[in-house]
Amino acid sequence: MSTAASAEQVRIPWKGDYPHNSIKHWSKDNPYDSGFSKNFKNGAPEEFGEVQKDGELNVFIYSPKDAKGPVPFVVVLHGCDGLSTLTKEWTQHVADVLNGQGIGALVLDSFTTRYVDNSCGLADLHWGRRRSDDAYSALDYLIEKKLTKADEVYVMGYSNGGTTALVSMTSQENDHRHRFAAAFAIAPGCSPSLQHSARYTGPIIVFMGDHDDANNPNWCEELAKTKxxxxxxMIEYQGANHGFPVNAPAHDFMGWHLSYSPAAEKDMMQTIISAIRTKHFAKGIEIR
Incomplete structure (x- = not known):
């Protein structure tokens, strides 16, 4: 992968004091609604039951070289295994491609400052909701620092980050002062309980392989079919699986098959850049 992009690492304040959130802590009887929390740590098993009201998040800001004034920005969200070495390489590649087109990237780390190792497994919906406020905290930071304009920030996430991107576009998040211009959800969890009844407030593109055995492509197809x-x-890549965007040797993780598809990954990035430039978004399912 390219390593041309370089990042500024900073910590940003986490914001969660919104009407859609609650002070209720995580419990095994209420594992998902607790994702909408006013607490930075809300007692989830991945947090070892710890509760903490305030906190900060690590972010890595990649700005295009010679950028003068605000530029479009993409908030990039990792998957359930956090910013692993492989994920760091992927996010740096994404930033490099975006920077080359005059677009900034903010890579958001939801786990390190919460001392979370991973969220892989049943807590997916909880963390999709928790991390939506992480993403909005990053959006607010970019606007406050005048790195971008309020209507030119996009959210892009992979796997659990893709689920987070979908949550970020729901009407439940309408109490944020600023909103994302659009979402790019890569191999997200489109579970019916989370997505099919949701009201989305902005454009979404879902990118997925038809051989994804981590998140069900059929659920995302149904999501895209709903009026x-x-x-x-939904853009569905034939022959691709859950690992299609990440340049790594084929391997299994959590029982899922992961392998890189350079053609699908390149097409995905070109599609994202085109959508940011043209602000044109389509509906329905497209097979590629």
Missing amino acids: RSAPVQ
């Missing part, structure tokens, strides 16, 4: 006021498109 909505906001455009939701």
Whole structure:
């Protein structure tokens, strides 16, 4: 992968004091609704039951070289295993491609400052909701620092980060002062309990392989088929699996098959850049 992009690492304040959130802590009887929390740590098993009201998040900001003034920015979200070495390489590659087109990237680390190792497994919906406020904290930071304009920030996430990107576009998040211009959800969890009844407030593109055995492509197809006021498109890559965007040797993780598809990954990045440039979004399912 390219390593041309270089990052500024900073800590940003986490913001969670919104009407859609609650002070209820995580419990085994209420594992998902507790994702909407006013607490930085909310007692989830991945947090070893710890509760903490305030906190900060690590972010890595990649700005295009010679950028003068605000530029479009993408908030990039990792998957359930956090910013592992492999994920860091992937996010740096994403930033490099975006920077080359005059677009900034903010890579957001949801886990390190919470001392979370991973969220892989049943807590997916909880962390999709928790991390949505992480993403909005990053959006607010970019606008406050005048690195971008309020209507030119996009959210892009992989796997659990993709689920987070979908949550970020729901009407439940309407109490944020600023909103994302659109979401790019890569191999997300489109579980019916989370997504099919959701009202989305902005454009979404879902990118997925038809051989994904970590998150069900059929659920995402149903998501894209549902009539909505906001455009939701699913781009489905034939022969690709859950690992298609990450340049790594084929391997299994958590029982899932992961292998890189350079053609699908390149097409995905070109599609994202085109959508940011043209602000044009389609509806429905497209097979590629």
